[in-house]
Amino acid sequence: xxxxxxxxxxxxxxxxxxxxxxxxxxxxxxxxxxxxxxxxxxxxxxxxxxxxxxxxxxxxxxxxxxxxxxxxxxxxxxxxxxxxxxxxxxxxxxxxxxxxxxxxxxxxxxxxxxxxxxxxxxxxxxxxxxxxxxxxxxxxxxxxxxxxxxxxxxxxxxxxxxxxxxxxxxxxxxxxxxxxxxxxxxxxxxxxxxxxxxxxxxxxxxxxxxxxxxxxxxxxxxxxxxxxxxxxxxxxxxxxxxxxxx
Amino acid sequence: xxxxxxxxxxxxxxxxxxxxxxxxxxxxxxxxxxxxxxxxxxxxxxxxxxxxxxxxxxxxxxxxxxxxxxxxxxxxxxxxxxxxxxxxxxxxxxxxxxxxxxxxxxxxxxxxxxxxxxxxxxxxxxxxxxxxxxxxxxxxxxxxxxxxxxxxxxxxxxxxxxxxxxxxxxxxxxxxxxxxxxxxxxxxxxxxxxxxxxxxxxxxxxxxxxxxxxxxxxxxxxxxxxxxxxxxxxxxxxxxxxxxxx
Numbered sequence: 232x233x234x235x236x237x238x239x240x241x242x243x244x245x246x247x248x249x250x251x252x253x254x255x256x257x258x259x260x261x262x263x264x265x266x267x268x269x270x271x272x273x274x275x276x277x278x279x280x281x282x283x284x285x286x287x288x289x290x291x292x293x294x295x296x297x298x299x300x301x302x303x304x305x306x307x308x309x310x311x312x313x314x315x316x317x318x319x320x321x322x323x324x325x326x327x328x329x330x331x332x333x334x335x336x337x338x339x340x341x342x343x344x345x346x347x348x349x350x351x352x353x354x355x356x357x358x359x360x361x362x363x364x365x366x367x368x369x370x371x372x373x374x375x376x377x378x379x380x381x382x383x384x385x386x387x388x389x390x391x392x393x394x395x396x397x398x399x400x401x402x403x404x405x406x407x408x409x410x411x412x413x414x415x416x417x418x419x420x421x422x423x424x425x426x427x428x429x430x431x432x433x434x435x436x437x438x439x440x441x442x443x444x445x446x447x448x449x450x451x452x453x454x455x456x457x458x459x460x461x462x463x464x465x466x467x468x469x470x471x472x473x474x475x476x477x
Numbered sequence: 478x479x480x481x482x483x484x485x486x487x488x489x490x491x492x493x494x495x496x497x498x499x500x501x502x503x504x505x506x507x508x509x510x511x512x513x514x515x516x517x518x519x520x521x522x523x524x525x526x527x528x529x530x531x532x533x534x535x536x537x538x539x540x541x542x543x544x545x546x547x548x549x550x551x552x553x554x555x556x557x558x559x560x561x562x563x564x565x566x567x568x569x570x571x572x573x574x575x576x577x578x579x580x581x582x583x584x585x586x587x588x589x590x591x592x593x594x595x596x597x598x599x600x601x602x603x604x605x606x607x608x609x610x611x612x613x614x615x616x617x618x619x620x621x622x623x624x625x626x627x628x629x630x631x632x633x634x635x636x637x638x639x640x641x642x643x644x645x646x647x648x649x650x651x652x653x654x655x656x657x658x659x660x661x662x663x664x665x666x667x668x669x670x671x672x673x674x675x676x677x678x679x680x681x682x683x684x685x686x687x688x689x690x691x692x693x694x695x696x697x698x699x700x701x702x703x704x705x706x707x708x709x710x711x712x713x714x715x716x717x718x719x720x721x722x723x
Contacts, residue, residue: 301698302698302699322568325702325705326705326708329699329700329701329702329705330699330701330705330709331697331699367700367702368699368700368701368702369698369699369700370699410720449720450720451577451715451716451719451720452547452548452615452719453548453575453576453577453614453615453616453719454575454613454614454615455575455576455614456571456575456613456614459571459572459575459576459708462572462705462708462709462712463576463708463712463715463716466708466709466712466713467712467713467716469697469709470697470709470713473697473698473699474656474695474696474697
């Protein structure tokens with residue numbers, strides 16, 4: 232059934248959809264009629280099964296059922312990703328939404344090819360991507376996409392986590408076993424994973440991360456690209472906290 | 478160090494690179510000179526550290542060291558994927574190579590949007606993608622990309638596996654725990670995972686798969702796209718057989 236995230240309040244028995252994009256999708260893309268059913272999500276893990284009462288320039292719904300969306304992972308994961316080109320970033324965002332990621336932070340690092348002062352981003356486009364992927368993958372919460380920040384600001388502002396990992400290809404394998412220990416104990420945890428740019432972290436960045444309590448983890452013997460590493464680690468977290476324990 | 482897969486035999490002390498693409502890359506892209514070192518891979522888990530002796534229309538190398546490439550997973554994984562559009566397929570191929578997949582089989586299913594008789598594929602392009610990704614991710618073997626086949630041929634020809642999984646969103650969660658048991662016992666195993674098209678498997682296909690010994694596995698509560706599911710399952714296999722056990 233078609234799902235729509237809306238950001239307006241909901242009354243006890245009815246919902247009004249008045250934002251352009253959702254109304255357009257219901258009327259012109261899905262060509263729905265009065266009496267059709269849809270699911271409305273309010274970005275607080277609640278979902279409402281609704282019946283369409285009228286379609287004009289707004290859509291009026293009556294609520295048939297309200298439920299808790301149970302599709303979110305039982306941990307909060309922030310992926311901090313080196314700035315990458317727009318197409319790569321959008322591809323990563325799509326996959327991370329499906330895999331249950333909570334938050335995405337683009338970080339300018341020494342060897343990032345893309346720099347903050349040359350960013351030319353369409354924020355509306357990013358929000359549309361996240362919203363549509365969230366609806367399709369049946370999430371109960373929208374992944375938050377933060378504004379890009381510089382590495383030092385990232386280190387200073389992202390401190391309040393239970394686990395802080397840095398995916399580092401030169402970490403050797405000494406910490407891999409500990410990754411397993413962490414993965415077996417994700418419930419209710421706040422997790423932060425940092426992934427470097429195409430050229431890798433600088434020594435200075437790695438030292439700063441370690442000084443700030445980050446644990447170096449390896450992702451196997453092969454070299455993963457900067458756009459693959461987030462999907463790999465998020466797949467493991469998703470499996471451990473969403474599939475394995477069901 | 479730059480890596481090149483070649484498909485010619487190697488003598489005891491020297492290697493000749495005579496294929497156009499590798500020669501072009503060494504001469505014109507990397508602008509290498511006599512005395513520079515490169516690594517040659519022969520698609521049999523062997524790798525040779527070499528020194529360039531001469532560069533003309535061919536490249537002559539002397540072997541300094543021969544080693545076993547140790548970056549392959551200790552299991553053999555075939556991903557059988559519903560036919561998808563070319564861009565999606567190429568994206569999936571890139572990721573699967575990095576994650577250590579052994580073989581990729583495109584399968585025409587009832588609800589595949591793309592059909593075999595309308596395929597217009599550039600086989601050279603696919604081989605170049607796999608070769609370059611394998612070199613960059615430091616693999617010792619090239620992932621095999623099979624020709625697209627129809628579902629019934631797939632069922633009849635892919636039988637000789639230790640584990641056969643079908644990723645099925647309606648499987649409920651009853652089999653998830655058993656997935657975990659399989660994942661803990663991958664060493665030396667031949668694994669086959671089937672992933673359906675955008676519209677999902679037909680009932681007929683699911684029944685045929687189950688009749689042929691496939692185990693339905695769920696990939697979590699959210700709905701994964703057909704281009705995300707292969708990366709999810711291959712990440713789990715890669716982690717379990719390549720990272721966790723090191």
